[in-house]
Amino acid sequence: MKRTLHAAGALLTAGGLLATAACGGSSGKASDGKTTVTVMTWESSATNQLIDKALAGFHDPDITVKRIDTPNGNYGDKLASLTQAKKLPDLFWCGNDTELQYTGQGLLTDWSGKLSGSGGFTAGSFSPTAIKNWKTPDGKIGGVPSLLNTYGIWYDIDAFQAAGVPLPKAGWTWDEMYAAAGKLQKKGAKYGLVADALTGQDAPFALSLYSQSAGGAPFTDSVNQPTKVTADATYTEGVGKLVAGIKSGAVAPPGYDASTAQSLFAAGQVPMLWSGQWLAAGFLTDKPKIKYGFAPLPQVDKAATLYDAVGICTPSYTKNADATYKVLSYLDSTVWTKVLPDSPVAVPAYTGAQDAYYNALSKAGLTTVASTVKADLDAPLTSGVRFTTQWASQSNDQITAYWPDILKGKKPLSDLQTMTGKINDVIKSNG
Amino acid sequence: MAPALVGFTAFVVYPLIRSAYFALTRYNGLTAPTFVGLDNFRRMFTTDPSFWPSVRATLLLVVLYVPLSLVIGLALAVFCNRHMRGVRMVRTLIYLPVVLPVVATITLWKFVFNPQVGLANQVLSWLHLPTSEWLSGSGSAIPSIVIVMLWSVGSTMIIFLAALQAVPTELYDAARIDGAGPRTVFFRITLPLISPIMVLQVVLQLVTALQTFNQPKILSPDNQGGPGFSTRVLMLSIYNHGFPTLGRVAEFGYASAQVWVLFLVIVVVIAATARFSSIWTYSDHAS
Numbered sequence: 001m002k003r004t005l006h007a008a009g010a011l012l013t014a015g016g017l018l019a020t021a022a023c024g025g026s027s028g029k030a031s032d033g034k035t036t037v038t039v040m041t042w043e044s045s046a047t048n049q050l051i052d053k054a055l056a057g058f059h060d061p062d063i064t065v066k067r068i069d070t071p072n073g074n075y076g077d078k079l080a081s082l083t084q085a086k087k088l089p090d091l092f093w094c095g096n097d098t099e100l101q102y103t104g105q106g107l108l109t110d111w112s113g114k115l116s117g118s119g120g121f122t123a124g125s126f127s128p129t130a131i132k133n134w135k136t137p138d139g140k141i142g143g144v145p146s147l148l149n150t151y152g153i154w155y156d157i158d159a160f161q162a163a164g165v166p167l168p169k170a171g172w173t174w175d176e177m178y179a180a181a182g183k184l185q186k187k188g189a190k191y192g193l194v195a196d197a198l199t200g201q202d203a204p205f206a207l208s209l210y211s212q213s214a215g216g217a218p219f220t221d222s223v224n225q226p227t228k229v230t231a232d233a234t235y236t237e238g239v240g241k242l243v244a245g246i247k248s249g250a251v252a253p254p255g256y257d258a259s260t261a262q263s264l265f266a267a268g269q270v271p272m273l274w275s276g277q278w279l280a281a282g283f284l285t286d287k288p289k290i291k292y293g294f295a296p297l298p299q300v301d302k303a304a305t306l307y308d309a310v311g312i313c314t315p316s317y318t319k320n321a322d323a324t325y326k327v328l329s330y331l332d333s334t335v336w337t338k339v340l341p342d343s344p345v346a347v348p349a350y351t352g353a354q355d356a357y358y359n360a361l362s363k364a365g366l367t368t369v370a371s372t373v374k375a376d377l378d379a380p381l382t383s384g385v386r387f388t389t390q391w392a393s394q395s396n397d398q399i400t401a402y403w404p405d406i407l408k409g410k411k412p413l414s415d416l417q418t419m420t421g422k423i424n425d426v427i428k429s430n431g
Numbered sequence: 432m433a434p435a436l437v438g439f440t441a442f443v444v445y446p447l448i449r450s451a452y453f454a455l456t457r458y459n460g461l462t463a464p465t466f467v468g469l470d471n472f473r474r475m476f477t478t479d480p481s482f483w484p485s486v487r488a489t490l491l492l493v494v495l496y497v498p499l500s501l502v503i504g505l506a507l508a509v510f511c512n513r514h515m516r517g518v519r520m521v522r523t524l525i526y527l528p529v530v531l532p533v534v535a536t537i538t539l540w541k542f543v544f545n546p547q548v549g550l551a552n553q554v555l556s557w558l559h560l561p562t563s564e565w566l567s568g569s570g571s572a573i574p575s576i577v578i579v580m581l582w583s584v585g586s587t588m589i590i591f592l593a594a595l596q597a598v599p600t601e602l603y604d605a606a607r608i609d610g611a612g613p614r615t616v617f618f619r620i621t622l623p624l625i626s627p628i629m630v631l632q633v634v635l636q637l638v639t640a641l642q643t644f645n646q647p648k649i650l651s652p653d654n655q656g657g658p659g660f661s662t663r664v665l666m667l668s669i670y671n672h673g674f675p676t677l678g679r680v681a682e683f684g685y686a687s688a689q690v691w692v693l694f695l696v697i698v699v700v701i702a703a704t705a706r707f708s709s710i711w712t713y714s715d716h717a718s
Contacts, residue, residue: 076677084460097678105461190547200653255567255658260547269547390459390680393672394479401480404569404659422480 035323038089039067039331042075047343051331054338058330063323083107086317090324091331094313097388099134099143100224102313104390108142109314114325115141120352121329129382130309130349137225143313145349146332150277150376151197151306153177153298157291159271163187168272168295170303170375174210177272177298178241181250184271192250194265195274196258197306198242201386201396203403204229204419206306208383210238214300223384229395229423231416239406239413246407254404266290276308277376280361280369281345293368296375304381309349347373391430398422453687459680471688482689484660485668488573488647492664493640495577500636501629504587509617511588512595522592526585533583537649540579541566544650566650569661576646576662580639587632594628595621623713630708634701641697642666665693 039055041048048067055065068089070078079098082088094102102108112135115123123131123141130145153168160167165180181192197206208219216234220226231239245251252258262279264270266288273279277294297305312332318324336348337356344360361370387395402419405411454471458464475482511522528536543550544565552562565575598621606616622629644666647656655671656663663671673686 076679077674079677080460080674080681095678101678101680102461107461255564255569255652257545257547257567257652259652260545264547388678393675393679393682397479397481400657400659401484425478 034062034064035320036064036066037091037320037324037327039065039327040070040078040089040092041067042072042093044072047339047345050339050342051335054335055331057334057338058327060323060326063326065327083315086315088315088317090318091312091314091328093146093310094143095310096133096145096308096384097386097392099311099313100136100388101390103136103140103142107316109316109318109321109324110140110142111144111314111325111328112139112141115144121333121350125333125351126349127351127377129307133224133307133309133384134311143311144328144332145309145311146336147310147346148349148377149308149310149346150373151274151297151308152277152372152376153193153295154265154273154275154279155293155295156265156268156271157293159184159187159189159268159290163271167293168298170296170371172295172298174238174241174298174300178245178250181245181272182248185248185250189269189271191252191256191270193245193272193274194252194256194258194261194270196252196256196261197274199246199252199254199256199404199407200258201399201403204231204399205383205385207235207238207242209297209304209306209381210241210300211235212381212383213302213304214238215302218383220384220387223386224388226387226389226427228427229420231420236413236416239416243407243409243413247409254407265292277347277369277373278345280364280366281343284344284364284366294366294372295368296372296379302381303375303379304383305376305379306385307382308385310346311349347377389430391426394426394430395423398426450687450690453684454691455688456684458682458684458687460683461680464684467684471685472692474685475688475692481660481663481668485656485663485665488656488660488662489641489643489664489666491573492577492643493637495574496580496640496643497633497636499577499581500584500587501632503581504584504632505591507584507588508591508595509621511592522589525588528583529585529589533645534649536582537579537646540582541650544575566662567652567658569658572651572658572661576643576650579646579650580643587636590628590632591625594625598624626712630704630712633708634704637700637704638697641693641700644670665689665696669693 041051043051048069052067055067058065075093079088079092079094082092083102099108103110115121115131126145127148130148131141134141134143134145136142155168157167160180163180163183163186165183168177168180177193184192197203204219205223210216211232211234212218214234214237217230217232219231219235220229242251246253261270261273262275262282265273266283266286268288268290274297280294283292296303312328314321314324314328332348333350333353336350336353340348340353340356341360341363344357344364344366347357348354358370358374361367361373386392398419401422402411402415406413406415406419453464455466455468456464457467457470507525511518511525546552546562546564546567549565551565555562563571563575566572602620602624603616606620611619643664647662647664647667648654648670651657651662651667655676656667669686669689672682672689675681
């Protein structure tokens with residue numbers, strides 16, 4: 001009997017601990033009748049503090065907002081666990097791919113009805129490409145885009161001047177970029193250009209910018225619902241130029257450890273770095289000793305850029321969708337106007353909040369960042385950064401099997417056709 | 432006995448049966464599993480471009496790590512078995528990496544092996560020796576990981592040391608009286624007498640190598656087993672499919688199928704080691 005009591009006690013204790021430890025959980029009505037809306041972000045603790053401060057300005061007599069305080073490390077694992085346990089918070093930071101995949105499986109609340117209504121927070125209040133890419137084939141929108149990532153080339157002004165190379169500017173070409181990289185490398189840099197985006201798993205999508213800009217076919221007809229991938233003559237030409245750049249030592253090869261590239265750039269050891277606008281916020285804090293600028297990605301004829309947005313999603317089992325939507329609209333509009341002046345990490349997808357970002361950049365003297373981000377958003381041609389489909393890991397494996405070896409010259413350029421053929425097989429087999 | 436059986440059933444038998452079922456399904460953890468028969472195995476052996484490179488990386492790791500850990504572990508044990516001043520301190524120093532937090536030490540090694548700013552290349556540069564790409568080179572990545580694994584060779588050493596100290600000293604005395612040199616003593620007395628422990632070590636190191644996960648997960652530049660597939664050992668491949676990066680959907684069915692392949696490989700290797708060990712293992716029991 002005593003043993004049974006001990007066992008029951010232990011089970012109750014374990015159950016209690018589990019209940020206490022559960023970090024997720026959707027909204028619910030508290031004893032005071034207020035609805036609690038929970039929020040989880042992947043931001044740093046400094047940005048989270050700014051978000052908390054901004055959320056303190058949200059006033060609704062029936063709603064309490066509670067941000068779940070969790071370190072941002074391994075966010076993907078946390079999200080997966082909470083999803084499987086059906087304990088997702090009412091609002092959680094998500095990528096475009098997560099939003100599309102989860103919405104497709106009926107796991108998220110569809111906001112398309114509310115976004116098509118009238119008011120200050122509707123589909124028309126966002127950058128057009130953002131909302132378009134967040135829609136599933138059947139028109140559902142399981143999350144709202146919040147911040148847009150834009151890509152460009154960070155350059156070390158001192159290194160360019162020392163090498164006698166003109167500074168990159170809007171409209172510069174791929175040939176000019178590789179030529180600059182070559183000169184910078186000859187001037188003493190280990191590599192003239194570090195571009196993980198051109199050598200890593202998502203690289204075939206980045207190289208699509210070359211062919212699209214030159215009037216050729218994009219690498220894929222859609223990253224959300226692809227029917228095929230293509231490597232036409234223009235695309236192959238673009239890859240050929242990259243291979244030549246790597247062979248000459250001007251461009252860092254596949255396998256280059258890019259984890260330190262940002263600090264090496266700030267230390268003046270990497271003269272050109274292909275990356276995103278988000279580095280600006282870090283540079284404002286860390287203050288690199290070099291003079292630097294941020295230029296749009298190179299082009300052949302027309303400006304082309306990568307599309308990449310993150311947003312805020314809501315699980316289908318949120319208890320009070322109206323309350324959640326109220327907090328969502330506040331988070332995605334007003335909060336950014338309060339957070340971005342201190343941490344200008346990315347341009348908001350909600351157009352009404354974009355001035356806060358640009359003003360912060362201007363105030364900090366980062367005019368090239370502001371102009372490049374604007375040019376990026378206006379670029380006539382775009383390519384998604386990667387497949388957002390459920391089978392994307394299978395196509396990634398095909399890319400890993402071919403792309404690095406092609407770039408290193410271990411496999412011929414003609415193997416691009418083999419790679420695209422295998423990816424097309426993956427697309428077909430997954431319907 | 433009953434609690435042990437309950438525990439064994441709950442934590443071993445049930446997961447085993449469940450994973451065998453998942454191996455025959457397409458299951459992402461979000462929706463109900465769909466039975467697909469042997470499709471996961473067919474994909475693994477025929478179309479998945481990462482599977483055979485994973486097998487190759489795992490075997491390369493086994494081939495490099497197991498003999499090296501045994502040889503170095505035994506050499507250090509022989510050295511530490513000598514009666515000399517400071518030997519206790521040496522033993523402690525060699526064993527120290529084993530008690531340090533694994534993830535922290537592996538992370539430190541990642542900094543050491545950074546090709547641009549790491550200590551390893553800095554030292555090689557000071558010595559005017561050619562530098563290496565270490566973890567960033569597809570050919571040097573697995574050897575670099577083996578070096579990191581050998582950092583904890585103290586665990587192998589300590590077991591060998593215990594075995595060496597169990598060898599009766601009279602045998603050494605008798606051998607010396609008979610005129611045996613150190614080499615003869617080592618190969619004719621020491622090795623045969625510690626051979627049962629050697630079998631244990633071979634089995635332990637084989638299992639360790641086949642189940643290596645922490646080192647490639649933390650050390651590979653992309654944390655996915657890169658560059659390319661060069662460090663994507665089977666355990667990491669299983670993890671990548673079961674717990675993918677943010678924005679990817681889990682493939683628990685496919686990961687379970689890979690688990691079963693790895694499980695069978697381990698069973699076969701251990702069974703073969705146990706079967707053939709009697710050929711070279713010393714035993715003083717009458718058969």
